[in-house]
Amino acid sequence: MPWSILKLLRENPEELKKSLKRRGMDPGVVDEAVRLDNEWRRLVRLVDEIRHRHNQVTRMIAKARDPEERRRLIEEAKRIIREREELEKKLQEIAREREKLLLSLPNIVHESVPDGQTEDDNVPIKFWGVPRVWRGHLEEFRRQTERWGFKVPHEVIDWKPVGHADMLEKVLALGDTYKAAQVAGSRFYYLFDDIVWLDAALLLYAIDFMTRKGYRLVLPPYMVRYKVLMGVIDIETFKDAIYSIKDEDLYLIATAEHPLAALYMETDIPEEELPIKLVGVSPCFRREAGAGNRDLKGIFRVHQFHKVEQFIYSKPEESWDMLEELRENTEELFRGLGIPYRVVNVCAGELGHVAAKKYDLEAWMPAQGRYREMASISNCTDWQSYRLRIRLVRRKGMVRDYVHTLNATAIASTRTITAILENFQDEDGVVTIPKVLRRYLEIFPRAPKDYIYPARRVKRE
RNA sequence: GCCGGGGUCGCCUAGCCUGGUAGGGCGCCGGCCUGCUAAGCCGGUGGGGGUUCACCCCGCGCGGGUUCAAAUCCCGCCCCCGGCGCCA
Numbered sequence: 001m002p003w004s005i006l007k008l009l010r011e012n013p014e015e016l017k018k019s020l021k022r023r024g025m026d027p028g029v030v031d032e033a034v035r036l037d038n039e040w041r042r043l044v045r046l047v048d049e050i051r052h053r054h055n056q057v058t059r060m061i062a063k064a065r066d067p068e069e070r071r072r073l074i075e076e077a078k079r080i081i082r083e084r085e086e087l088e089k090k091l092q093e094i095a096r097e098r099e100k101l102l103l104s105l106p107n108i109v110h111e112s113v114p115d116g117q118t119e120d121d122n123v124p125i126k127f128w129g130v131p132r133v134w135r136g137h138l139e140e141f142r143r144q145t146e147r148w149g150f151k152v153p154h155e156v157i158d159w160k161p162v163g164h165a166d167m168l169e170k171v172l173a174l175g176d177t178y179k180a181a182q183v184a185g186s187r188f189y190y191l192f193d194d195i196v197w198l199d200a201a202l203l204l205y206a207i208d209f210m211t212r213k214g215y216r217l218v219l220p221p222y223m224v225r226y227k228v229l230m231g232v233i234d235i236e237t238f239k240d241a242i243y244s245i246k247d248e249d250l251y252l253i254a255t256a257e258h259p260l261a262a263l264y265m266e267t268d269i270p271e272e273e274l275p276i277k278l279v280g281v282s283p284c285f286r287r288e289a290g291a292g293n294r295d296l297k298g299i300f301r302v303h304q305f306h307k308v309e310q311f312i313y314s315k316p317e318e319s320w321d322m323l324e325e326l327r328e329n330t331e332e333l334f335r336g337l338g339i340p341y342r343v344v345n346v347c348a349g350e351l352g353h354v355a356a357k358k359y360d361l362e363a364w365m366p367a368q369g370r371y372r373e374m375a376s377i378s379n380c381t382d383w384q385s386y387r388l389r390i391r392l393v394r395r396k397g398m399v400r401d402y403v404h405t406l407n408a409t410a411i412a413s414t415r416t417i418t419a420i421l422e423n424f425q426d427e428d429g430v431v432t433i434p435k436v437l438r439r440y441l442e443i444f445p446r447a448p449k450d451y452i453y454p455a456r457r458v459k460r461e
Numbered sequence: 462g463c464c465g466g467g468g469u470c471g472c473c474u475a476g477c478c479u480g481g482u483a484g485g486g487c488g489c490c491g492g493c494c495u496g497c498u499a500a501g502c503c504g505g506u507g508g509g510g511g512u513u514c515a516c517c518c519c520g521c522g523c524g525g526g527u528u529c530a531a532a533u534c535c536c537g538c539c540c541c542c543g544g545c546g547c548c549a
Contacts, residue, residue, distance in 0.1 A: 041509095041511090044509075044510050044518080045510060045511075045517090045518095047518080048517055048519085049517080049518085051519085054529085055482080055517095055518085055530090057529070058481080058530050059481080059530090062482090062530075063481090076529085077529035080529090081529075267471095268471060393471080393489085395489075395490075398489065398506065399490095
């Protein structure tokens with residue numbers, strides 16, 4: 001019984017309740033789960049006993065030579081079956097309920113995760129870069145940094161930067177979300193020319209960086225079966241995020257994490273092969289059903305984008321170090337781009353079912369005067385591997401444990417583009433392209449190299 | 462999409478026709494033996510329950526059915542291989 005949640009449920013249900021309370025969930029499900037688990041175990045014992053009796057009689061029939069004896073035993077077997085069927089029905093019912101409830105339980109919150117239920121309760125652990133802060137945002141900026149005791153060096157500017165949505169559509173005129181809305185709906189987009197080059201360059205930058213670190217490059221399926229999704233996300237996320245294919249058991253992936261986690265489903269991994277480090281590249285499709293009217297303008301929150309994703313299968317005892325490695329990778333990528341950011345330790349209530357701990361990397365957005373999520377870095381411990389039956393086999397004693405899975409954004413194209421548009425525009429609307437992207441652009445004659453120029457003059461009041 | 466062949470306990474494989482406790486090899490784990498290594502010998506090797514080494518149940522791609530009894534017979538689905546068709 002190596003699954004951490006079941007283990008805790010049986011050995012220390014109070015701890016499990018605490019974890020649920022920290023997530024702002026009803027801890028009552030734990031009592032219900034304990035009750036169902038006990039009842040299930042009781043019924044398993046009963047049913048096993050009857051099956052045993054039936055097996056005994058059945059074996060005697062095979063041996064019986066006397067026809068009268070045989071007839072008598074078959075009658076006896078039939079009688080036992082009638083008795084068995086009733087209990088089996090009950091067991092099946094309880095087993096289903098138990099399974100449903102167990103699979104609905106969220107991951108156990110790690111002790112280093114801060115309390116809290118909203119974004120405001122996330123705790124910044126570090127700031128990097130020298131953010132440009134418009135004079136009108138100064139007070140807001142101080143609140144977002146000093147509240148946590150950080151003194152963040154920043155450059156004060158007197159002109160107000162243009163928001164990423166207006167930069168894209170009005171200043172640069174390289175995106176059209178109105179036409180896209182007509183064609184596909186809101187939260188879709190057409191991108192043109194330099195922005196498309198930028199998208200491609202960002203992906204290559206991340207792929208190059210991650211593969212140099214020894215991560216294996218993977219292009220995964222963009223659609224997966226229902227069974228796979230239930231192995232990697234919870235039912236709520238499924239409803240809010242996942243697009244399905246009509247008349248097929250296929251669903252568009254919301255991130256490469258899903259097919260990467262499933263790459264080893266129903267597999268025993270020898271411990272000497274761990275950690276397995278992958279970098280996936282794929283489009284991501286998200287319904288954003290729970291998003292309401294948030295970020296309706298521009299390309300910050302959209303139904304499709306490209307992402308380079310880091311993924312690690314790890315031994316349980318190494319996963320917390322791996323989480324820090326993934327965080328460092330993502331940070332290095334954003335430092336390379338020169339985008340000022342902070343890293344927050346996401347509070348218990350905002351974690352999502354799957355993760356035991358999660359960091360978000362948030363870029364400073366000079367036009368909004370806020371840090372906004374660019375990347376997220378999670379340790380899912382054995383939550384996914386239990387469901388997908390991914391185990392590691394230890395040589396010593398041939399022990400089977402569940403591996404730990406971790407995932408992290410390397411680069412999500414559209415979001416990173418919004419950060420570039422806001423951070424690297426000058427007063428005239430010219431956008432400077434991060435130097436690290438140059439090598440991925442210079443081989444193409446028509447790609448921009450150093451700057452993206454505005455289509456029209458920036459009007460300021 | 463059609464026709465044919467196949468999917469067995471980590472890997473390979475026997476058993477299927479003719480229903481009656483799933484056998485062997487490799488690998489691995491533990492032990493014995495042995496100057497060392499190798500070989501050899503013995504036991505173990507999936508999931509679950511349990512009074513935790515007694516024992517029991519389940520497990521032969523998945524799900525149903527027939528039967529006292531299903532790896533074995535029947536039906537549906539998934540996947541793999543070969544052939545045909547279609548196709549960027």
